[in-house]
Amino acid sequence: MSVTNLKFNEKPAKYIIIKQHICQKIESGQWPQHYKVPSENELTQQFDVSRMTARRALQELTEQGILVRSQGSGTYVATFKSQSSLLEIRNISDEIHERGHKHHAKQLMLKSIAVTEEVAILLNLKNNEHVFFSQVLHFENDQAIQLEQRYVNAALVPEYLLQDFTQTTPHEYLSDVAPLTEATHEIEAVLADDEVCQLLNISNSEPCLQVKRRTWSRKGVVSLAILTAPGSKYRLGNHLVF
Amino acid sequence: MSVTNLKFNEKPAKYIIIKQHICQKIESGQWPQHYKVPSENELTQQFDVSRMTARRALQELTEQGILVRSQGSGTYVATFKSQSSLLEIRNISDEIHERGHKHHAKQLMLKSIAVTEEVAILLNLKNNEHVFFSQVLHFENDQAIQLEQRYVNAALVPEYLLQDFTQTTPHEYLSDVAPLTEATHEIEAVLADDEVCQLLNISNSEPCLQVKRRTWSRKGVVSLAILTAPGSKYRLGNHLVF
């Protein structure tokens, strides 16, 4: 959660000092997740700066994912501390689209099931609670290239919203009902199980990229999506190194 | 390269309009890479806004990686167009460190070799030109967990800088000589070849995450690093979904 961007022996700019102060509070644990940080006006007084300078500190930390701001309400410590941003990976469907390939998707099922132990942990549910489970198979030029398995927390999402996942990403169908605040992802190289191999028409020795995406609203974990894709290369972003 | 963040039928804010205008120029190809975009003052006049508003547009596009700014010189279209930021993956060494595991690394070699065809393409060299090649094996609690193979463009980096890669990332050893402006990454699931399997002490059926990182200076591609890691899970960042 480093903030400094300056040479030695130079006094950092005021907005940098405020950023460092806030980061220190968060790193030390004094300001936990969801803690309401001082408002722009309070920082203005504390650090004897103009509101625009205090604002700049809050805004940059928000862009870094460390804080979350809400107009009319305040600024809060984000649920997960930000991490150094070195790489980016883009939304897989976007990537396919913009490469000019012909993309379509087919929803194989949508039903209510009892969660497995692993899914229960990731969705923060008790064993055997029910979730909505859907499978969507994505095609590129009529070849299956990615399987999406989505588990949606039934307690947080009304059933009538759960219909067609072939075109929608979570924030598209949930934004009104339960605003998503964050998403976490885990990426891993795996060998798919037999069922997935069959759907994707690959052998069980072919390495696949697997992305587990969890989306959050303020009420808890809303959904878990497991994306499995063989052979794909993903071009990652191009942040400036410094 | 979408910019909009607003509801339908609402007039976007002025700084959003300027961002859209710039994005449109870049997307259409009218403003190619390294094109010098209008200065803050020029945008101020063109759009009849204050300098701070024009500045905000340029600054946000810079944070998105679409533009690059240089004090005293100007603002330029970045080398690679930015992509929608949905995921982040953090620097692998950082990740290991912060998990509290004991990490160390061993440099297996450093020598000058003729490039293979694939490396030549990625480094933008001709076949059989020479590069510096190093292999660094990373350990976590004395177990090999990642192999880093780095190819450095000899024409852009003086030899005396190439010594110990076990502790350094590219921008640490290159920042003075050839400022790195950008880094691109490709991520893939692979099966490692026999040599790599032996170094990492894994079987040749174990899927590995492989990240290819290319770093750039203004003079061209500086280095290619190929990171191969079996079994690892990488926690990805937590950008707000919206």
Add this chain to the structure above:
DNA sequence: ATGCAATAGTTGTATATACAACTATTGCTA
């Protein structure tokens, strides 16, 4: 107690201004 209106507080957008820091060019001088 419930519902609603007013209010205070917070973030969002926008302007105008000033000076500092840095870069690239111009033009002069040796």
Add this chain to the structure above:
DNA sequence: TAGCAATAGTTGTATATACAACTATTGCAT
């Protein structure tokens, strides 16, 4: 011609201000 100084232009930091948009609370009226 080569080197240096002055200069114009650009981005960086910082302040002061105004109003808009939104939220949460307070307090009143029913």
